[in-house]
Amino acid sequence: MPTPTLRDVAEAAGVHAATASRALNPSTRGLVNAETARRVIKVAEQLGYHPNPIARGLKTAKSGSVGLVIPDLTNPLFPPIVRGIEDVLEPAGYSGLIVNTDNDPAREEAQIERLRARQVEGLIVATARVHHALLHRLHDEGVVMVMVNRRPDGADVPSITPDDAAGVELAVRHLADLGHTRIAHVAGPPNTSTGVGRARAFRSAVRDLGLDTDPRLETTAEHWSEEAGAAGLRRLLDDGVDFTAVVAGNDLIALGCYDVFRERGLRCPEDVSVVGFNDMPFLDKLRPPLTTISIPHQQIGAEAARLLLDAIADPSRPARSVLLPVSLVVRGSTAPPP
Structure with a gap:
């Protein structure tokens, strides 16, 4: 037939x-x-x-597809964001093509070129490097883009981000209200805008709340990973820094802190409290369940997709940056200091 x-x-x-x-x-x-x-x-x-979308694309010069550029698909932060993106793209007749960059600039450039070869109509980019020459070049070449989880410096590109500064302030204030005065920060990678922004917000919150501003209380994780978080906390402990609570750059870094607590015989929260950031799935199943800052994952994805569809429909439209509210989720990993 x-x-x-x-x-x-x-x-x-x-x-x-x-x-x-x-x-x-x-x-x-x-x-x-x-x-x-x-x-x-x-x-x-x-x-x-x-x-046949390919045949339709040949007739209309539109592929009906957009590229989703994700830095690390193993990070539980991203799947619900992708779900939010797809929830908006699909009813509009678009599909998302996902690429994983492994936070590698050369791989990212190659993957984006492959997406462009497939004639995607726009990009949703979730990478967050501080210095990102590729994004500026793509913008100059007229590629329609939306940034997720970061605001681009010096490029007029729409962006959708959680209110990181407010989230870090909520975390620090929660610990201060419990009585902690020496709070450590295991920050995210210093080459990412998210890591730098949250570290800056931590310093501001500590200063504004009159807590101890000892610079030795801050260290960085080289990656957004459990292993890097553990390495960061080990550095603080090996240097003999005195603290009773930790604000982690994200939930994966907080999981690394849990690993070190077990290694060093520290009890959480009896000896050390810890707060994460992102509220990724299954944190309530940890022992103890992790106190964290919740961001609206699916809403971030949905808003990013709407911004991109608006930009595709009208490329001359002024770029809009959307800041979404966050909330503190108190669980069992925080308590008054010993």
């Missing part, structure tokens, strides 16, 4: 081929009478017709 064509669907539904095409494309369906659209869709299903 021959594969049904768009013309077959149009004839069976009693409409012009252009009308059938619009009815079967979610992004143009609103241009067609609702009853006609339902009839066309029903006929297409009965005939087993599936639109």
Whole structure:
């Protein structure tokens, strides 16, 4: 049996081929009478017709796809963000092509070039390096982009970020209210805007709340990972720094702190309290469950997709930056100091 064509669907539904095409494309369906659209869709299903996005792209110069540039797919932060992106893209007739960069600039550039070769209509970029020449070049070349989890420096690109500064302030204030005065910070990588921004917010919060500002209380994790978080906390302990609580750059770094507590025979929260950041899945299953700053993962993804679709529809539209509120989730990893 021959594969049904768009013309077959149009004839069976009693409409012009252009009308059938619009009815079967979610992004143009609103241009067609609702009853006609339902009839066309029903006929297409009965005939087993599936639109060919490549053929459609050749005719319209639109691929119906966008690139999602993720720094580390093993980081539990990103899957719910991707889900939020897909929830908005799919009804608009777009699909997302995901690439993983492993935080490697050369790999990122190669992956983005592959996406461009596939004629994606825009990029949602979740990498957060402080110095990012590639992004500036792509912007100069007219590539439609939206940044997730960071605000680009010096480039007029839409962005969607959680309110990191407010989140860090919530974490520090929570520990201060419990009575902690010497609070350590295991910051994220210093080559990422998120790591730098949260470290800056930590210093401001400690100063504003009148807590101990000893610079030895701060160290950095070289990666956003459990292993790097553990290495950072070991450095503080090996240097003999005195503290009763830790604000971790993110939840994975906080998990590394848990590993070191077990290694060194420290009890959490009886000896040391710890607060994470991001509220990734399953933190409530830890022992003790992790106190953390919750960010609206799926909303971040959904807003990023909306910003990108707006920019695709009107590339001259002024870039908008959206800051989303965060909240403190208190669990069992924080308590008054010993």
